[in-house]
Amino acid sequence: MKNFEDLLFLDEIVLQVKIARKAVELLETTKTTFDKIEVWGSIQSILVTAGNVSKILWPSDNKYKSRGERLRELLKIDKDNILSNRKFRNHFEHYDSRIEEWFNNQPSAVYIDLAMNPSFSGLDLNTHRGYNSFNNTLQFREEILDLNHLLEEMEKILESCKPYTLI
Numbered sequence: 001m002k003n004f005e006d007l008l009f010l011d012e013i014v015l016q017v018k019i020a021r022k023a024v025e026l027l028e029t030t031k032t033t034f035d036k037i038e039v040w041g042s043i044q045s046i047l048v049t050a051g052n053v054s055k056i057l058w059p060s061d062n063k064y065k066s067r068g069e070r071l072r073e074l075l076k077i078d079k080d081n082i083l084s085n086r087k088f089r090n091h092f093e094h095y096d097s098r099i100e101e102w103f104n105n106q107p108s109a110v111y112i113d114l115a116m117n118p119s120f121s122g123l124d125l126n127t128h129r130g131y132n133s134f135n136n137t138l139q140f141r142e143e144i145l146d147l148n149h150l151l152e153e154m155e156k157i158l159e160s161c162k163p164y165t166l167i
Contacts, residue, residue, distance in 0.1 A: 009056050009071060010161045017158040020049040024151060031133050040114060043131060043138060043147075044092055050150055051089035053157065058084045075160035082153050091140040092129070098140075102128070115139075 023045035030039045057077060059068045072079065091098060102111070110126050112118075118130035118139055130139035138145040161167070 006071060006074070007164060009067070010075075010164050013053050013056055014158060014161050014165050014167055016049040016052045017154045020046050020151065020154055023049070034116065036114065036116075039116070039131060039133075040129075046147060046151070047089040047092050050083055050154060051086050051093070053154060054083045054086050054089070057081075057157075074164075075157060077157060077160070082150055083157070088138060088140060088143070088145045091143075095129075098128070 023042045026038055027042035027046070030042065057068050057072050057075075058079075059065060071077075102109070106126075111128065112126055113128045115127045115130035117132050117134065118127040126141070127139060128141055131137075132139070136147045138147055158167075
């Protein structure tokens with residue numbers, strides 16, 4: 001452990017998980033209001049916070065790889081933890097390029113976005129971003145992310161931080 005520096009990273013992880021918790025609370029309230037902005041704002045916040053935790057523990061820059069390894073070892077986090085994969089966060093963060101790619105490859109295809117409970121439509125549509133409020137899963141085209149699993153792993157990491165932080 002690099003003492004103060006590592007404590008700052010752990011404090012940031014704690015902060016990000018707490019922000020995700022607030023986003024989850026807001027997302028839960030949207031199940032009765034169906035406010036589209038609150039739904040997608042909450043989902044985006046969850047993905048960004050998960051991405052921020054991921055970048056601390058799995059830095060993409062080789063200069064910082066040892067930091068990620070050190071912190072994952074300290075917190076006893078498997079290298080293949082769901083947070084190590086930032087694919088869904090990237091789909092949302094780089095949505096502009098996803099749109100370009102879609103229309104370059106399928107210019108006449110139907111384009112449906114921000115679908116609520118898309119699996120219940122019974123149709124095989126080209127849903128780009130969808131949220132299933134019944135099982136808390138997120139869809140990007142044919143890919144599915146279980147937000148419950150993602151959030152559970154964030155909570156486990158938070159618990160691992162407790163001995164080192166003033167939560």
